[in-house]
Amino acid sequence: MSDTDAPDVLVLRRGTHGMPIEQYADAIRDRLPDHTVELARTPADEREAIRDARFVAGMTLEDDLLEAAENLEVFACAYAGTGHLPLEKLEERGITVTNASGVHGPNIGEHVLGSILYFTRRFHVGARRQRRREWRHYQAHELQDSTVTVVGLGAIGQSVCERLEPFGVETIGARYSPEKGGPTDEVVGLEGEAFDDALARTDYLVLACPLTETTRGLIDREALVTMDPDSVLVNIARGPVVDTDALVAELRSNGIRGAALDVTDPEPLPEDHPLWTFDNVQITPHNAGHTPKYYERLADIVAENRRRFDDGDDANLENQVLP
Structure with missing residues (x-):
């Protein structure tokens, strides 16, 4: 995949709360009809698609996937907490990280x-x-x-x-x-x-x-x-x-x-x-965070941040955690 073929938003395959990740990708597409939104459904798809992707949305970002992300500029974490992410490595590379604060x-x-x-x-x-x-x-x-x-x-x-x-x-x-x-x-x-x-x-x-x-x-x-x-x-x-x-x-x-x-x-x-x-x-089994509107609220944040990214305002994203 060349840089010109990279999706505007890449959605990684892991979902949450037992809800199909396809719903998240569809919700982003609804809000960004003029953008390409790709869902990576397999590990191989993720490794291939993330190589050129600049804007990625997902629950987690493993070290090996981060290493493959040669052009990553923004990672939109789908959780409010970001302690599970390789934050030091993300910061070293100057990658902007946002979270899902407010969704819950x-x-x-x-x-x-x-x-x-x-x-x-x-x-x-x-x-x-x-x-x-x-x-x-x-x-x-x-x-x-x-x-x-x-x-x-x-x-x-x-x-x-x-x-x-x-x-x-x-x-x-x-x-x-x-x-x-x-x-x-x-x-x-x-x-x-x-x-x-x-x-x-x-x-x-x-x-x-x-x-x-x-x-x-x-x-x-x-x-x-x-x-x-x-x-x-x-x-x-x-x-x-x-x-x-x-x-x-x-x-x-x-x-x-x-x-x-x-x-x-x-x-x-x-x-x-x-x-x-x-x-x-x-x-209750860490269940307070479940809502049928989870992906819809997440997509609102991601879509707005993608628009700011398009406008060159990537230093002022909603829910920005890094840098």
Whole structure:
């Protein structure tokens, strides 16, 4: 393939959430009718097509594929997180990298709200009594006037806060740079007395932050002990943000009321792991990110960035991570 034959957008073959990658390529084509959009369906197709491609969209970019990409200028990552990419090599070659920030906002916001209501109204207790055909009342809780702390105020954290607004709750935002503020009643940093004080006042703790050196193990034994025994943890961030052993210990000793875990450490969670056995733990298999509109939202970002690339504005792409 010569440079003149290279597609305007090359889509790599790996999909996500069990949705055919053809849907992603078609969504990009719909938005860029005057561009050529090629889907590489086999490993050989990828190696051949990426040699001359300047603009590539995909979930991952393995080292060997990057080496074959002789003319690559933009890699549009289809995940919000980019830690799985060979970022140092991409940076060394001056390749622009974008991510899918914002794509997950509505669906993960809904997942978090559902998880909070699940524990507020104790639907897990109702489901257990239904399975037993046991008509017996139980006590529940009320979300109104609760305090919800959201750790991470990026696109997902903001989406969570927007969906909490009608419920009459107090919100605390926690972020690495609290001086940036946020859509919460107050904002604190991720360390020190202010963060500890927030944990002590929290009824529902939502983790929506990236995994960094600062957030790894952020919710450790000390943090869990600081939380009220009637509080609930919701983790849609990354498993290692929580110390799993400490969480198991607190659940065993009724140190917190429950946990909704869409991510775990380790992940996948082994079949014999004790977290599976707790009645007050809701586990979903890293599923909060699924939405039938995933590829449509991704295609909006990719199409806009391809237009900017055409206009020579490739230093100002939407969701730019590198350089």
